[in-house]
Amino acid sequence: MTEMNRRKVLLLALSAPLGSYAAAGEQAQEPQHKMPDTGSVHWTGDEQIAMLMYPGMTVMDLMGPHCFWGALMGAKVFLVAKSLDPVTSDTGVTITPTATFETCPRDLTVLFTPGGTDGTLAAAVDPETRAFMADRGARAKYVTSVCSGSLILGAAGLLKGYKATSHWSVRHVLAGFGAIPTDARVVRDRNRITGAGVTAGLDFGLSMVGELRGRTYAECCQLMSEYDPDPPFHAGSMKTAPPEVKTPMVEMLAGFVKKSEVLASKKG
Amino acid sequence: MTEMNRRKVLLLALSAPLGSYAAAGEQAQEPQHKMPDTGSVHWTGDEQIAMLMYPGMTVMDLMGPHCFWGALMGAKVFLVAKSLDPVTSDTGVTITPTATFETCPRDLTVLFTPGGTDGTLAAAVDPETRAFMADRGARAKYVTSVCSGSLILGAAGLLKGYKATSHWSVRHVLAGFGAIPTDARVVRDRNRITGAGVTAGLDFGLSMVGELRGRTYAECCQLMSEYDPDPPFHAGSMKTAPPEVKTPMVEMLAGFVKKSEVLASKKG
Numbered sequence: 221m222t223e224m225n226r227r228k229v230l231l232l233a234l235s236a237p238l239g240s241y242a243a244a245g246e247q248a249q250e251p252q253h254k255m256p257d258t259g260s261v262h263w264t265g266d267e268q269i270a271m272l273m274y275p276g277m278t279v280m281d282l283m284g285p286h287c288f289w290g291a292l293m294g295a296k297v298f299l300v301a302k303s304l305d306p307v308t309s310d311t312g313v314t315i316t317p318t319a320t321f322e323t324c325p326r327d328l329t330v331l332f333t334p335g336g337t338d339g340t341l342a343a344a345v346d347p348e349t350r351a352f353m354a355d356r357g358a359r360a361k362y363v364t365s366v367c368s369g370s371l372i373l374g375a376a377g378l379l380k381g382y383k384a385t386s387h388w389s390v391r392h393v394l395a396g397f398g399a400i401p402t403d404a405r406v407v408r409d410r411n412r413i414t415g416a417g418v419t420a421g422l423d424f425g426l427s428m429v430g431e432l433r434g435r436t437y438a439e440c441c442q443l444m445s446e447y448d449p450d451p452p453f454h455a456g457s458m459k460t461a462p463p464e465v466k467t468p469m470v471e472m473l474a475g476f477v478k479k480s481e482v483l484a485s486k487k488g
Numbered sequence: 489m490t491e492m493n494r495r496k497v498l499l500l501a502l503s504a505p506l507g508s509y510a511a512a513g514e515q516a517q518e519p520q521h522k523m524p525d526t527g528s529v530h531w532t533g534d535e536q537i538a539m540l541m542y543p544g545m546t547v548m549d550l551m552g553p554h555c556f557w558g559a560l561m562g563a564k565v566f567l568v569a570k571s572l573d574p575v576t577s578d579t580g581v582t583i584t585p586t587a588t589f590e591t592c593p594r595d596l597t598v599l600f601t602p603g604g605t606d607g608t609l610a611a612a613v614d615p616e617t618r619a620f621m622a623d624r625g626a627r628a629k630y631v632t633s634v635c636s637g638s639l640i641l642g643a644a645g646l647l648k649g650y651k652a653t654s655h656w657s658v659r660h661v662l663a664g665f666g667a668i669p670t671d672a673r674v675v676r677d678r679n680r681i682t683g684a685g686v687t688a689g690l691d692f693g694l695s696m697v698g699e700l701r702g703r704t705y706a707e708c709c710q711l712m713s714e715y716d717p718d719p720p721f722h723a724g725s726m727k728t729a730p731p732e733v734k735t736p737m738v739e740m741l742a743g744f745v746k747k748s749e750v751l752a753s754k755k756g
Contacts, residue, residue: 280555280713283581287548287686290579299581306574306584311558313551313567314584316574367714388714405718417714418555422687427720439723439733445548446635446656446685448724449717450673452695455707456716465707 261436267295267329270356272372273317274301274349276339279309281366284421285332288429288441295432300324302348310336321352330428331360334421335367335387337476341483344375353378364413364428366421371480373414374399383409387417388458389473396484419456422447529704535563535597538624540640541585542569542617544607547577549634552689553600556697556709563700568592570616578604589620598696599628602689603635603655605744609751612643621646632681632696634689639748641682642667651677655685656726657741664752687724690715 269289271282282299289297301307301317308314333343333353343349353376357363365373370386373379374397383400385391385407394401400409406424407414413431415424426447430438442448455461461469537557539550550567557565569575569585576582601611601621611617621644625631633641638654641647642665651668653659653675662669668677674692675682681699683692694715698706710716723729729737 279551283547283551286579286581290581297580311554312565312586313554313558316582316584318580405716406720417712419690419713419715419717422690423718423720430720435721436732439721439729440737442719442721442723443726443729443733443737444685445687446724447687447719448673448728449687449719450691451710451715451717452674452691452698453703453707453710455710456714458711460716461707461711464704465711469708469711 262433263437264294265292265433267292267432268325268327269295269297269330270300270319270324270328270332270360271297272301272331272333272343272349272353272369273299273307273315274336274339274343274346275308276310276336276342277307277334278336278367278418279311279313279315279334280418281334281336281369281421282315284366284419285415285425285428287422287445288425288438289330291441291444292429292432295329296325298324300352310339321348324352324356326356326359328356328360329432330362330364331356332364332366333369333372335365335369335371335418337368337473338479340368340371341476341479344372344483350376360411362411362413362428362431364415364424366415366424367417368480370394370399370414371397371483373397373412375483379412382412383407384412384414385416386414389417389470389477390480391416393477393480393484396481422449530701531705532562533560533701535560535700536593536595537563537565537598538568538587538592538596538600538628539565540569540599540601540611540617540621540637541567541575541583542604542607542611542614543575544578544604544610545575545602546604546635546686547579547581547583547602548686549602549604549637549689550583552634552687553683553693553696555690555713556693556706557598559709559712560697560700563597564593566592568620578607589616592620592624594624594627596624596628597700598630598632599624600632600634601637601640603633603637603639603686605636605741606747608636608639609744609747612640612751618644628679630679630681630696630699632683632692634683634692635685636748638662638667638682639665639751641665641680643751647680650680651675652680652682653684654682657685657738657745658748659684661745661748661752664749690717 298319299317300319306314306316357378367387380398383402391401566587568587574582574584625646635655648666651670659669
């Protein structure tokens with residue numbers, strides 16, 4: 221592929237959040253727009269990105285990063301599960317995998333897992349899932365998660381000695397896996413990069429684009445996805461939520477937190 | 489269902505963004521947590537929400553609102569398409585519909601459509617899709633969209649005389665459908681509520697939860713999904729993006745904008 225063709229294809233990929241390339245899985249198609257000369261931006265790449273899927277996953281944990289990673293020109297993004305059977309999320313959204321544990325590339329640029337609650341705990345103790353994560357995680361350039369997905373990384377032995385974060389309800393649990401629980405939206409320690417709960421996947425995913433392709437590429441993705449958040453309420457953090465919001469949510473998650481603590485104590 | 493049971497089931501639904509209910513489509517299941525007495529919060533409801541899906545849709549446009557709507561206890565959320573065949577997004581994410589144009593309830597609380605680029609224009613001129621949107625939109629309590637999904641509303645005749653927004657690139661196009669293009673993250677005019685580009689679906693979706701269930705319920709959803717955004721860059725708006733980001737993105741979308749203008753001129 222010539223440099224000009226690469227740039228043209230990039231354009232197409234960059235516009236993915238708005239739908240400019242067709243439904244071809246991880247392959248970009250013929251571009252429809254001509255690219256201006258953009259100087260030193262790293263428009264092209266060949267990253268291999270694996271995003272784990274499992275029953276009961278939280279779909280926003282997966283789609284937050286995917287919103288930006290789907291625009292990485294030249295990259296291949298695999299939605300990986302045990303088989304190619306469609307996988308249903310915690311809220312009943314059913315997504316078709318594009319690769320299995322067997323067909324997923326062995327040497328990955330990014331290994332990623334979303335979180336959830338009971339489905340996440342089931343995936344964390346599943347021998348096949350744990351073996352897949354440990355194997356790919358041993359060689360991946362970046363080992364990453366969003367929300368309680370870090371419990372899966374921890375259970376696979378991938379967080380020992382690393383700072384990491386999780387959903388606010390189970391962040392402390394990571395210590396049981398030998399990790400150093402750290403309170404931030406996105407936490408990086410060497411090649412381990414973890415995001416906080418659910419919607420932190422957007423901040424995490426965009427940070428990863430900056431890491432992989434540089435600031436200007438990431439900013440282009442941000443403008444294309446109009447990521448200029450303006451929440452109508454301000455209860456998104458345990459630091460800002462009022463008591464009448466915190467109390468029921470803490471009580472609601474108490475059972476999940478206890479089960480997570482049991483899981484981590486068995487691995488500690 | 490007794491009031492106590494309703495509250496228990498609610499708990500389960502509210503925790504959906506973290507995965508506490510199983511993969512049962514629009515039906516919540518037996519709860520695992522006991523609810524504290526929460527006073528005057530409207531925990532339960534019976535909304536019927538239809539979210540349109542079509543080939544080439546932008547999946548974040550759909551999943552942003554769904555992230556919060558999936559936690560509406562008692563509500564039914566339908567992923568509606570022409571048939572039950574899986575639908576593939578602009579970035580190759582394939583999702584299984586849960587209802588068709590025929591099986592979708594006739595009287596909806598919320599009618600919603602995501603955006604995209606070429607797939608959106610194809611949906612906007614598709615006679616069956618347009619007829620479905622016009623029919624349900626005529627009776628729905630709220631008629632809504634995110635991103636260029638407002639082009640579909642416009643093409644179905646649902647925005648005449650209403651203020652509305654869209655992705656920044658095609659907001660002006662809405663005038664061709666008789667709408668009043670309005671620059672805001674979420675625009676409300678009577679029962680038409682439209683969100684700006686892609687990730688505006690989170691702000692739009694959470695606003696809708698506040699509209700349907702009140703502020704405390706929405707704040708609970710916000711804390712559960714840890715929606716406390718902290719973008720690593722600040723190029724998410726045409727007001728803040730630097731020229732080296734705006735210029736290539738405007739050029740990249742020029743073809744889509746032109747096609748959108750042609751579509752709107754035919755309907756104007």
